[in-house]
Amino acid sequence: MPKQINPSNIAIVGMEWGDEGKGKIVDFLAEKADVVARFNGGNNAGHTIEVDDKKIVLHLIPSGVMHKNKFNVVGNGLVVDPRVLLHEIEFLEKNKIKVSPDNLAISENAHVILPHHIEEDKKVGGAIGTTARGIGPAYTDKAARIGLKVYEFVDDAIFRKRFGEEEFYQEYKEYANELKQYVGDTSAIMNNSIDRNKKVIFEGAQGTLLDIDHGTYPFVTSSNATAGGVCTGLGISPKKVQGVLGVCKAYKTRVGLGPFPTEITGAVGEKIQKIGKEFGATTGRQRRVGWFDALIGKYAVMINGIDSIALTKLDVLTTVEKLKICVAYKHKGSIIKNFTTNMKVLQNCQPVYEELDGWWDDITKVRTYDKLPNNAKKYLRRIEELLGVPISIVSVGPRREQTIVARNEFLF
Numbered sequence: 001m002p003k004q005i006n007p008s009n010i011a012i013v014g015m016e017w018g019d020e021g022k023g024k025i026v027d028f029l030a031e032k033a034d035v036v037a038r039f040n041g042g043n044n045a046g047h048t049i050e051v052d053d054k055k056i057v058l059h060l061i062p063s064g065v066m067h068k069n070k071f072n073v074v075g076n077g078l079v080v081d082p083r084v085l086l087h088e089i090e091f092l093e094k095n096k097i098k099v100s101p102d103n104l105a106i107s108e109n110a111h112v113i114l115p116h117h118i119e120e121d122k123k124v125g126g127a128i129g130t131t132a133r134g135i136g137p138a139y140t141d142k143a144a145r146i147g148l149k150v151y152e153f154v155d156d157a158i159f160r161k162r163f164g165e166e167e168f169y170q171e172y173k174e175y176a177n178e179l180k181q182y183v184g185d186t187s188a189i190m191n192n193s194i195d196r197n198k199k200v201i202f203e204g205a206q207g208t209l210l211d212i213d214h215g216t217y218p219f220v221t222s223s224n225a226t227a228g229g230v231c232t233g234l235g236i237s238p239k240k241v242q243g244v245l246g247v248c249k250a251y252k253t254r255v256g257l258g259p260f261p262t263e264i265t266g267a268v269g270e271k272i273q274k275i276g277k278e279f280g281a282t283t284g285r286q287r288r289v290g291w292f293d294a295l296i297g298k299y300a301v302m303i304n305g306i307d308s309i310a311l312t313k314l315d316v317l318t319t320v321e322k323l324k325i326c327v328a329y330k331h332k333g334s335i336i337k338n339f340t341t342n343m344k345v346l347q348n349c350q351p352v353y354e355e356l357d358g359w360w361d362d363i364t365k366v367r368t369y370d371k372l373p374n375n376a377k378k379y380l381r382r383i384e385e386l387l388g389v390p391i392s393i394v395s396v397g398p399r400r401e402q403t404i405v406a407r408n409e410f411l412f
Contacts, residue, residue, distance in 0.1 A: 003307045005409050007242035009200035011227045012310075014207025015248040015300035017216075018225075019255065019280065019287060021312030021395060022247045023047025026063040026203050028393070028403050029245075032412040034198040036064025037073035037190060038205065039233030040223040042113060042138070043084045044131040045205035046280060050398045054095065060085050061104065062203050065097060071193075073186050076109035077223060077233020079138040080150060081118075082175035106179065107186040108151035109235075113138045115168070130256075131283050139222035154180040187235025194240050199412050202230045202241070208300040216341050219258030227304040243410055245392070246306035248297060250314045250379075252290040255280050259346035262290035262326045276316040291324040291353065294386040299339035301387050308410040310393035311383070314376060315402075320358045323379060327386065328352040356382065364397045369406040380406075 010029070014020045027049045030036055038045075043059035049066055050056075056066065060080065064070035074080065085106075089099045117134030130136060141147035152158045154176045163169055193200055206225040209215045214226055223229065227244045231237065251272060254260045264272065269289050272278070278287035300306065317323060329336040329349035336349065359373035366372055372380075372394070380391055392411060394404040405411070 003410065004242040006412065007410070008197050008412075009194060009202065009241065010243040010245050010412070011202040011204065011230045011241055011304075012245050012247060013204040013227050013300075013304050013306075014210075014225065015246040015304075015306070015309070016207045016252060016296060017209045017254040018045075018205075018207040019253050020207060020247040020249055021310075022204060023049050023058065023063050024312065024395060024398065024400070024403075025245070025247050025310045025393060026201055027051075027066055028400055029201060029412065030064045030067050030070055032199060033064060033070060033201045035071045035073065035190070035193045035200045036062040036203055037075055037186075037200065037234055038062050038078055038203050039075045040077045040225055040229045041205035041221060042079040042133060042135045043081050044133050044135045044221065047203075047205075048398070049400075051400055056092075056095065056097075059088060061088055061092070061099070064201065064203075065092060065099060065103065068098075070103065071189075072104045073189060073234070074104070074106045074110060075186055075190075075234040076107040077229060078107070079111045079113050079135055079142070080106065081113040081134065082153070082172065082179055086175060086178055101181050104182050105184050105186050105189055106150060106182045108149065108183050109187075110150045111138055111142045111147045112150060112153045114148065114163070114172075117141070136222045150179075150183055154183050190234050190236050191240075194236065202234065204229070208303055209296065211303075214303050214341070216258050216343070216346065219256065227306075244304050244306050245308060245310055245410065246300055246304060246389075247310045247312065248300070249312050250292065250317050251276075252293055252296070253278055253287040254290070255283070255285050255287050259343065260288055260290055261329060261346060261349055262293045262324075262351050263288055264290050268320065271320070272316060276313055291326055291351070292383065293326040293351070294383070295326060295329065295337070295339040297383070297387040301389055306389055308390050308392035308407065309383075309387065310395065311380065311391050312395040314380075314394055315364050315396045317358065317379075318363060319360055323356045323358050324353040325356065325382060325386065326351040327354050354382070364402060366396055367401075367404060369394065369404055372404075
C-alpha cells in the first residue's frame with residue numbers, strides 16, 4: 001500500500017519499551033493539529049514536555065493540552081484513576097494551562113481504576129516490574145466484564161448500588177461530580193473530526209515491546225500499545241488511520257525486569273544514563289540502557305506499519321567514541337536476523353554488532369539536518385537502511401525547539 005503523503009491524521013507510537021520521547025514529539029506536532037487523542041494505557045504513562053523553562057509531566061491528559069485551541073480526548077481504551085486525573089487538571093491549571101470541557105473529553109466507555117485495583121497491583125505487580133498504579137487489575141476486570149465504566153461512575157444511582165460503602169462512596173462521589181462535565185461519546189467526536197479532515201494525532205503510551213500481544217510477555221503492560229490499538233481504543237475504522245510515526249531513541253532503554261540483549265554496563269552505560277537523565281517520569285526508577293537494536297526497530301516497523309521515524313536523544317551520544325548497532329543475535333550457534341518475543345531465546349542470545357565512529361561536536365543547537373556532524377548523519381543513514389523507513393524527525397534535546405525536521409512529507 002502506498003504511503004499517504006502529508007496525512008491529515010497520524011498515529012504516534014513507541015517502538016521500544018516506552019520512554020522513547022513520545023510526549024515531546026506529540027507536543028512538537030500538536031502545534032499544527034486540531035485534536036490529540038490518547039488510545040491506551042492509564043497513568044502508568046509519563047509524557048514529559050519542557051516549555052519555557054517548565055517541565056510538565058502528563059500521565060493521562062493528552063499532550064495537546066499544552067497548546068491553545070486544541071481538543072484533547074481520553075479514549076475508551078484507557079483505564080482512568082479519577083484522583084490522578086483531577087490532580088492533573090489541578091496541576092495544569094496552577095501552571096496556567098486551561099482545562100475545560102471546551103478542550104477535554106473523556107470517553108464514557110473508558111474503565112475506572114479503583115483503590116482495590118491499586119492494592120492488588122502492589123501485591124502482585126512486583127514480580128514483573130509494574131508501576132503499581134492499578135492498571136493491570138483494572139484491565140483484568142474489564143476483560144472479566146466486571147469493571148466499572150466511566151458513564152456508570154458518574155451516574156450516582158449505578159455507582160451507589162455497586163459501591164455503597166459510605167466512606168468510599170462519599171469520596172468518589174465528589175470525584176464523579178467533578179469529572180461528569182468532561183464525559184461523553186468520544187468515538188463520535190473522533191469520527192466527526194476525521195470526517196471533517198481535522199488534523200488529528202493519535203497519541204500512544206508505552207511502546208511496541210510493552211504491548212500485551214506483541215511485546216516481551218510477561219514483561220508487558222495490559223493494553224495494546226501498537227498502532228492497532230488506535231482503532232479499538234478510540235472507536236474508529238482502520239481505514240481512517242492515514243499515517244504512523246514511530247518514535248525511538250538513538251540508543252535503547254528499558255525500565256524494570258525482562259531480557260535486554262544490547263544492554264550496556266560499565267562506564268559507557270553509566271555515561272549514557274547520566275547524560276540522558278534516564279529515570280522514569282512515572283516511577284523515578286533508573287532505566288537500563290543499551291545500544292541501538294535494529295532487530296527491535298524492524299519488528300516495530302512491521303507490527304505498526306510505520307511510515308517514518310522520529311529519533312530522539314541523538315545529542316546524548318555526543319562524545320561516545322565508538323557507537324554500536326545490533327544487526328543480528330547469536331543463539332546456540334545460529335544467527336537470528338529477526339526479533340523474537342520468545343523469552344528463552346532473548347535471555348540466552350548475544351548481539352552481533354556493527355561499529356561506527358562517534359562525533360564530538362555539540363548538536364543541541366543544530367536545527368537543520370545538513371548541519372549535523374558527518375558521523376551523526378552516517379549513524380542516522382545506517383539506521384534508515386537497516387529499518388527500511390526514513391527518519392523524518394531528529395530530536396537533539398528535551399525542549400520543543402530542539403527538533404530537526406529531516407523530511408516533512410510524512411507529517412502534517
